[in-house]
Amino acid sequence: MHTGMWENRITQENVIRLKERGFYIIPPDTGRLASGGYGAGRFPDTGTILGHIKKILGKDGDMAGINIVVTAGGTQEPIDPVRVIGNRSSGKMGYAIAEAARDRGASVTLITAPTSLPVPVGVEVVNVETADQMKEAVEKAVSRSSALIMAAAVADFRAASISAQKIKKESGNLVLELVPTPDILSGINGNFIKVGFAAESQDLVANACRKVERKKLDFIVANDITEKDSGFGADTNRVIIIGQDGMPEELPLMSKRAVADRILDRVVRLLAAKGNKK
Secondary structure, three states: OOHHHHHOHHHHHHHHHHHHOOOOOOOOEEEEOOOOOEEEEEOOOHHHHHHHHHHHHOOOOOOOOOEEEEEEOEOOEEOOOOOEEOOOOOOHHHHHHHHHHHHOOOEEEEEEOOOOOOOOOOOEEEEOOOHHHHHHHHHHHHHHOOEEEEOOEOOOEEEOOOOOOOOOHHHOOOOOOEEEOOOHHHHOOOOOEEEEEEEEOOOHHHHHHHHHHHHOOOEEEEEEOOOOOOOOOOOEEOEEEEEOOOOEEEOOOEEHHHHHHHHHHHHHHHHHHHOOOO
16 A cells, blocks of 8 residues: 555544554555655565564463563674674574564563674564663663573673774774673573573583673574584574573573574573563
C-alpha cells in the first residue's frame, strides 16, 4: 500500500479495533514504494513475518513472564574519528540467544554493539558502540530482569586519549597508550541469573573456571576460538558449560541456535530453583 493509505485515520482506527479484539498486526515495512515515494507500506520480508509468527507461537513457552537481557557483538573503542579498536565478533551467538528466548515466551532486551545482522523481530534492541555505553545500558536493563547473558565480546582496552582529528599516516609510527575498559560482569550484581562467555585460545577450562569465580557467575559458556567451526563468525559452535560446581558439560558441535537453547535450558532450571521471575 501507499503510506497515505496506511496512515489514513480510518485505517488506523480499524487497526486499533482489530488489536482490541485480539488480532496480532504485523505492520508494513518502510522503504521505497511502487509509487516511487518512500515511506511505510512495503510488504514485510519473509524473515520478519516468520519472526512475528515465532513470537506468537512461543508466547506461552517455558520462559513466558521472564525478562532477560542479552548482549551481543564486539564493542568498538575509538582511536580517532574513523578508527576503532575492535575484535572479530559477529554477534551471531548473542542474536541466536535473543531469538531463542523470544521464541520461548521471554521479554528480551538485546544490547548490541555494531553488527551486520538483521534486527530480531519482537525484541527490544539497544544499540551501543563502546564498553562504557554497554555497561550503562546493562545496568539500566538488569534492574527489571531475571537473567543477564553476556554474549558480547567487550573490548578489553581502549585508547587513553582519543584524537579529535584523523591521525595521518604521514606522521610516522603510531604509539597508542591503552587503558582497561570496565569489567561489566564483575561490577554488576543483583537478584538475577548471571551468565558469561569465555572465548579462549588456550587453557579453556581453567581460564573459564577462574572467570566463574572472579565474576561471580551462575555459569559460563566457553569455546576454543582456534577451532575452525567454533570461532568468531562461524554459524556453529562447540562449547563447554561450567557452573559454580566447576563440573564441565561438553556439548558437541552444533548450530548457534541449538547452543542458545541449551544455554536457556539451564537458565530456566536455575530460575525455577530460585523461584525468580521478573
